[in-house]
Structures are given as structure tokens and as C-alpha cells.
Amino acid sequence: MSDSSKILVGLVGHPNCGKTALFNVLTGLRQKVANYPGVTVECVESDLRSDLGHPLRILDLPGAYSLNPHSEDERVTHDVLLGEMGAELRPSVLIVVLDATNLRLHLPIALEIRALGYPMCVALNMMDMASATGMKFDLGALEQLLGCRVVPTAATRNEGVPALAEAAAAAIQPQFDKSAVRWTPSTREQIIARRRQVEDILRRVVVSPGHPAQLTAQIDRTLLHPFWGPLILLAVIFSIFQAVFNLGAIPTDVLDGLVSAFAAWTREKLAAGLLTDLLVDGIISGVGAVVVFLPQILILFGCLLLLEDSGYMARAAFLMDRIMGRVGLSGRSVLPLVSGFACAVPAIIGARSIQSPEQRLATILVTPLMTCSARLPVYTLLIAAFIPNSLVAGIFGLQGIVLTSLYVAGALSAFAFAALLKSFKLTGSSGYFLLELPTYRLPSLRTVYRGLYERARAFHTSRNAHPFHHGSVVGDFHLSSPSG
Amino acid sequence: MSKSLKFIEKNKIVSVLDVRTGHPLSERLVELGFVAGEAIEIVHEAPLSGDPIVVMCAGTRIALRRDEADLILIEEHKEAEGTAR
Numbered sequence: 001m002s003d004s005s006k007i008l009v010g011l012v013g014h015p016n017c018g019k020t021a022l023f024n025v026l027t028g029l030r031q032k033v034a035n036y037p038g039v040t041v042e043c044v045e046s047d048l049r050s051d052l053g054h055p056l057r058i059l060d061l062p063g064a065y066s067l068n069p070h071s072e073d074e075r076v077t078h079d080v081l082l083g084e085m086g087a088e089l090r091p092s093v094l095i096v097v098l099d100a101t102n103l104r105l106h107l108p109i110a111l112e113i114r115a116l117g118y119p120m121c122v123a124l125n126m127m128d129m130a131s132a133t134g135m136k137f138d139l140g141a142l143e144q145l146l147g148c149r150v151v152p153t154a155a156t157r158n159e160g161v162p163a164l165a166e167a168a169a170a171a172i173q174p175q176f177d178k179s180a181v182r183w184t185p186s187t188r189e190q191i192i193a194r195r196r197q198v199e200d201i202l203r204r205v206v207v208s209p210g211h212p213a214q215l216t217a218q219i220d221r222t223l224l225h226p227f228w229g230p231l232i233l234l235a236v237i238f239s240i241f242q243a244v245f246n247l248g249a250i251p252t253d254v255l256d257g258l259v260s261a262f263a264a265w266t267r268e269k270l271a272a273g274l275l276t277d278l279l280v281d282g283i284i285s286g287v288g289a290v291v292v293f294l295p296q297i298l299i300l301f302g303c304l305l306l307l308e309d310s311g312y313m314a315r316a317a318f319l320m321d322r323i324m325g326r327v328g329l330s331g332r333s334v335l336p337l338v339s340g341f342a343c344a345v346p347a348i349i350g351a352r353s354i355q356s357p358e359q360r361l362a363t364i365l366v367t368p369l370m371t372c373s374a375r376l377p378v379y380t381l382l383i384a385a386f387i388p389n390s391l392v393a394g395i396f397g398l399q400g401i402v403l404t405s406l407y408v409a410g411a412l413s414a415f416a417f418a419a420l421l422k423s424f425k426l427t428g429s430s431g432y433f434l435l436e437l438p439t440y441r442l443p444s445l446r447t448v449y450r451g452l453y454e455r456a457r458a459f460h461t462s463r464n465a466h467p468f469h470h471g472s473v474v475g476d477f478h479l480s481s482p483s484g
Numbered sequence: 485m486s487k488s489l490k491f492i493e494k495n496k497i498v499s500v501l502d503v504r505t506g507h508p509l510s511e512r513l514v515e516l517g518f519v520a521g522e523a524i525e526i527v528h529e530a531p532l533s534g535d536p537i538v539v540m541c542a543g544t545r546i547a548l549r550r551d552e553a554d555l556i557l558i559e560e561h562k563e564a565e566g567t568a569r
Contacts, residue, residue, distance in 0.1 A: 195519050217527075
């Protein structure tokens with residue numbers, strides 16, 4: 001997959017600094033990505049784009065506000081940097097990614113990492129947005145104060161990428177001994193001292209503070225409005241389901257037609273017999289039943305990626321926190337639970353960002369109750385087989401109502417189970433909720449595309465192997481019935 | 485006994501005095517910018533119950549429950565300059 005003789009560069013930064021977008025432009029879209037097995041959280045690694053001319057591997061570490069871990073994803077970053085995940089996962093150089101539009105919040109982690117002693121350079125990301133609001137920095141002064149190269153980048157516009165690769169390669173210190181890195185948790189005095197230092201740096205580096213964009217505040221006035229906010233959230237969720245089932249139905253029907261045509265063609269070409277039945281009714285319809293649902297699953301994942309990348313998912317978490325809190329979950333459980341409609345595996349991985357261990361456990365336990373997309377083919381097949389295609393009250397299809405009910409029942413059972421866990425005092429005693437609401441931004445199509453590509457690949461390989469099993473059970477059922 | 489952010493009304497600018505210790509999130513709140521002297525403001529309240537809230541602090545929007553807001557000790561100062569935005 002990637003060449004382990006190449007030097008490993010770690011990307012470190014806050015959850016909302018555009019780190020993943022930067023990873024995508026550094027490694028290119030066609031690169032294969034290694035997900036580390038045996039680690040319960042995703043740590044993505046890939047080779048640097050070969051046209052950038054440096055033999056480096058890039059490791060995208062989970063977003064972290066500081067090295068004092070407050071959630072499982074922050075713990076991964078902490079563990080990787082301190083070698084607790086093994087020497088081969090430990091980077092030799094770090095690129096610290098900072099959001100140029102909010103350096104007061106982002107600079108402390110750069111100081112913390114510099115204190116560790118890692119060779120590093122800084123990517124001053126989202127420079128396009130900073131410039132648009134009139135911000136100006138004295139980059140030379142910042143380089144001097146941080147003691148490393150600072151490269152302005154705009155990951156979503158592919159700007160500054162060659163310079164960043166160059167700076168990372170230049171930062172390599174062959175004599176640097178990773179194993180000598182020592183760390184102790186920061187005390188409050190140290191945290192405050194770092195913030196003072198940041199204020200001091202900003203006074204010397206910020207040439208013009210610009211006019212912070214008011215757009216996010218304006219959008220939030222509507223999206224977080226006490227009355228309209230929840231209505232818009234409901235409308236968004238409803239539209240996603242509409243898109244999945246109505247929009248997704250078009251390519252699904254086309255694929256379905258192709259699969260049926262292929263099955264018919266195969267049956268025609270082969271002599272009638274048990275083997276042909278196995279091939280046509282078992283394998284072709286079985287695999288076909290899975291492939292046919294790919295468009296719907298991709299639409300669902302695409303919508304979720306768009307919501308996350310734009311910053312709306314954090315607002316949904318804020319609006320839903322109260323309801324979630326009633327059953328021992330938190331607003332942060334919203335993303336895993338909604339992702340559970342697509343696939344439980346990445347959804348459970350998404351639960352790693354929940355800070356409270358009890359809320360995280362409750363979220364992980366109830367997420368599989370959400371109706372994941374892999375169950376859709378099975379539901380559809382069973383509904384088609386057992387529920388008459390009649391109309392209720394003249395307009396609603398009975399089959400559609402049954403399918404919707406299955407989804408609602410899944411979600412309700414997740415809530416009921418969470419409440420049950422709470423009533424047994426297994427969870428719910430130490431819940432809390434703390435979440436940064438990031439600035440809204442246009443979702444990066446590259447990020448969404450990359451995410452979808454990965455999901456599609458995972459769908460027809462290992463992760464979603466289970467619908468195939470269900471599919472073949474249905475195939476076997478066909479096989480054993482004389483009518484075929 | 486100083487006041488906490490918990491019962492401060494929306495859109496009122498107050499300044500941070502301190503963050504109570506002993507909660508798993510205490511140090512994280514300091515890292516996010518709740519440092520003595522910082523001007524902060526509740527900019528949104530969740531529908532119906534008014535909990536959680538969104539606080540503007542040092543140019544960052546932070547959503548938290550009122551129970552966590554109780555950790556943030558504040559000072560009501562009319563002359564606190566409106567730097568929260």
C-alpha cells in the first residue's frame with residue numbers, strides 16, 4: 001500500500017482546521033489509503049503525491065484541541081505522538097495545521113507541539129478566507145517566533161501545497177530521536193501561560209485583524225432560531241430520506257434492470273439445471289441485490305458528509321442535545337446515530353469524539369439499532385414478498401409505510417434501549433456536552449468525493465459483507481422452492 | 485461567592501473570572517479560551533428549555549450545557565468591552 005521506507009509526516013491540528021482537506025490535496029485522490037487494523041479508530045495514511053517530488057508518507061491524525069486528551073480521538077493523537085501506538089506509527093516530522101481565521105484558538109497546540117521537540121512546520125490554512133476578511137500577517141515574524149517554517153495554504157483551493165511539502169521535507173532532522181520525546185499533562189498555569197504567549201505572538205504577527213465575517217452569525221440566527229431551527233432540522237432530515245428513496249430510486253431502477261437483464265441473459269445461454277439456478281437465482285440476484293442499493297447508500301453518505309463538512313452537523317447536535325440528554329446520550333451522539341442509518345461501523349467509529357465515557361458507551365450500544373442501509377435490500381425483498389402492494393387511504397403505498405415504520409421502529413428502539421441503560425444506572429450519571437460550532441463553509445467537493453469513494457469501496461468489499469449473506473439466504477430459499 | 489455563567493441572560497456581555505476545578509472539562513474550558521478577563525456572551529439558547537447554550541468566547545462559538553456553564557465564574561461588568569464578537 002504505502003512504502004514504509006518513506007519518512008512519515010504527521011498532520012496535527014484542531015477538529016475544524018481543514019486538516020482532512022489538506023490531507024486530500026497532499027496525497028491526491030487516487031492514492032490508496034491505509035486504515036490501520038487493530039486500532040478502534042481511524043488513522044489514515046497515504047503517500048505524498050508523487051508530482052510533489054518528495055518521498056514522504058502523510059498520516060492524518062484525529063483532530064485534537066491539545067495534547068491533554070478529552071476524548072478517544074484526541075487520545076489517539078496523543079498516543080501516536082508519544083509512541084504509545086508503536087514506533088512504526090510515530091511520525092518523524094509534523095505539519096501543524098492552523099486555521100488562519102482563528103489563530104487565538106489554534107496557536108496553543110503549535111506551541112505545545114514545539115515544546116515536545118518534534119521537527120515541524122506550520123500550515124497556515126484557510127488563508128483564502130482570512131484574506132477575504134482583510135486579515136494580514138507578518139509571516140516572517142511568525143516563523144521567527146515559532147522557530148519553524150510557516151506556509152500559507154488554502155486546502156480547498158489547492159493553494160500552497162507544493163510549498164508545504166517542501167517545508168515538511170526541509171524540516172526533517174535525521175538526528176532527531178523520537179524516543180527521547182517526553183510529555184507531562186499541562187497544568188492550568190501552563191495552559192494560561194500558553195494563551196498569554198499566543199496573545200503576545202498575535203500582537204507582533206497580526207498586521208491587520210480584518211473584519212471577521214458576520215455570515216456565520218447571520219446564518220445561525222436562522223438555523224438556531226428557537227422556532228425555525230428545529231423545523232429546519234426536521235426538514236433537512238426529511239429531505240435526506242426523500243433524496244435517498246426517491247432520487248436514489250432512479251439509478252437503482254436502472255441497475256436493477258441491468259441485473260435482471262444479465263440474469264435473463266445468463267439463463268438463456270446456460271442449460272437449465274441446478275447449477276444455472278444457483279448462478280442466476282443465488283449469485284447474480286444475490287450480488288445484484290446488494291449492488292442495486294449502492295446509489296441510495298452513496299446518496300445517504302453524501303448528504304451526511306455535506307452536513308458535516310459545512311458545519312451544520314454541530315448545529316444539529318446543539319439542537320438535539322436536550323432530547324438526547326433525557327436518555328443519557330449527548331448532542332454529540334447525533335452524528336453517530338444518523339450515520340447509523342448508513343452503516344453502523346463508521347457510525348460507531350464516529351462515537352469516538354464523545355467526551356464522556358458513559359455517553360460514548362451508550363451511543364455505541366444503541367447505534368446498531370438504527371436501521372443501517374445494508375438491511376435495506378433485505379427489508380425490500382421481504383416486503384416485496386410478504387406485503388401486498390396496495391394503497392392505504394388512497395395515496396400512501398402500504399409497502400412504503402411498512403418500510404418507514406421499520407426505520408421509525410429502529411430509531412425508537414435505540415432511544416428506548418438508551419433509556420433502559422440509563423434506568424439501570426449503567427450510563428447517564430456523568431453526562432456533559434461541549435462542542436465548538438465551526439464557522440460555516442462551503443463543503444469541499446473533493447472531501448465529499450474522497451469520502452464517498454472510500455465508502456463505495458468498503459461497501460463492496462469487507463464491511464458490508466452481511467447483506468450478501470442475507471441475499472444468498474434468499475437465493476437459497478428460491479433455489480429450494482420448485483417455482484424458483 | 486461569585487456568579488457563574490449558568491443563569492446569565494442571553495446577549496449580555498460578561499467577563500470571565502475563573503473556571504472551577506475538579507470537572508473533567510475544567511481544563512478544556514480554559515484551553516478553549518475561558519481565561520480571566522475574557523469577554524463572553526451567550527448568543528443562542530436551545531429551543532424550549534433554553535439548555536444547552538452557545539457562548540461566544542474569544543472569537544469561537546462554543547455550545548455547552550448550563551451545568552457546564554456553571555463551571556465558568558463570571559463578573560458582570562457594564563464596561564466589559566464588546567470584544568466577544
